[in-house]
Amino acid sequence: QGPLPTTFTDPETGIVFNSWGIPNGGSQTQGGLTFGVALPSDALSVDANEFIGYLQCASKDATSTGWCGISLGGPMTNSLLLTAWPSGGEIYHSFRYATGYAMPDVYTGDAKLTQISSTINSTHYTMTFRCQNCLHWDHNGQTGGASTSSSFMLLGWVQAFPAPGNPTCPDQIAIEQHDNGMGIFGAVLDENAANPSYTAWAAKATKTVT
Numbered sequence: 001q002g003p004l005p006t007t008f009t010d011p012e013t014g015i016v017f018n019s020w021g022i023p024n025g026g027s028q029t030q031g032g033l034t035f036g037v038a039l040p041s042d043a044l045s046v047d048a049n050e051f052i053g054y055l056q057c058a059s060k061d062a063t064s065t066g067w068c069g070i071s072l073g074g075p076m077t078n079s080l081l082l083t084a085w086p087s088g089g090e091i092y093h094s095f096r097y098a099t100g101y102a103m104p105d106v107y108t109g110d111a112k113l114t115q116i117s118s119t120i121n122s123t124h125y126t127m128t129f130r131c132q133n134c135l136h137w138d139h140n141g142q143t144g145g146a147s148t149s150s151s152f153m154l155l156g157w158v159q160a161f162p163a164p165g166n167p168t169c170p171d172q173i174a175i176e177q178h179d180n181g182m183g184i185f186g187a188v189l190d191e192n193a194a195n196p197s198y199t200a201w202a203a204k205a206t207k208t209v210t
């Protein structure tokens with residue numbers, strides 16, 4: 001898919017997302033990956049610092065495992081990284097930050113993820129979540145961010161087949177370099193990205209998995 005979004009209404013929650021997908025079956029990744037964002041109603045004129053995200057990633061061969069990541073700045077380096085993986089019927093996450101192409105550090109800023117819904121089946125794991133303090137970042141004084149008022153975000157994605165080691169201790173996961181594709185894409189935000197129902201949707205984010 002190119003930078004133009006697909007408007008997608010999540011059947012589980014009714015939340016309307018601008019979404020972008022890396023298709024299954026392409027050379028890039030097996031199983032496909034979809035990422036969507038819903039934004040506060042004024043986010044296309046005033047930079048938001050939070051969003052509701054939709055993340056669907058692929059597992060290999062009906063194993064219900066793997067991990068995937070989104071770079072909220074595009075590249076792996078100097079961006080807030082969200083890593084997610086299924087384990088024991090839950091989807092765990094860890095915010096990370098990398099200054100080089102090696103295992104990212106635990107992010108030191110105050111990003112916060114609360115889940116609205118999650119599903120895990122034999123081929124995919126899917127989570128809708130509120131991500132607060134996620135669009136401006138500060139990792140030990142290294143700052144950056146995304147500007148929703150520009151109606152454009154640069155995003156990065158990766159996914160991997162092996163399950164992380166220490167899956168129930170997000171600060172201590174053990175992973176190796178992603179092996180099921182990676183990329184950077186421009187994500188144009190259209191008027192469907194920002195929604196007056198944002199506050200009501202965000203209030204559904206009540207579940208913390210730690």
Ligand code: HEM
Pocket residue numbers: 068069070071074075076077081082083096101102103104156157158175176177178182183184
């Ligand atoms: C790209 C290594 C974990 C996100 C890359 C590349 C390397 C690398 C070498 C560039 C490959 C190329 O251009 O051919 C690693 C290692 C990791 C790790 C060794 C852990 C041990 C992560 C995690 C995330 C992530 C946890 C996100 C949550 C990305 C993204 C790219 C990328 C988005 C593509 C964009 C770019 O090239 O900057 N990684 N990575 N990586 N990585 Fe990682």
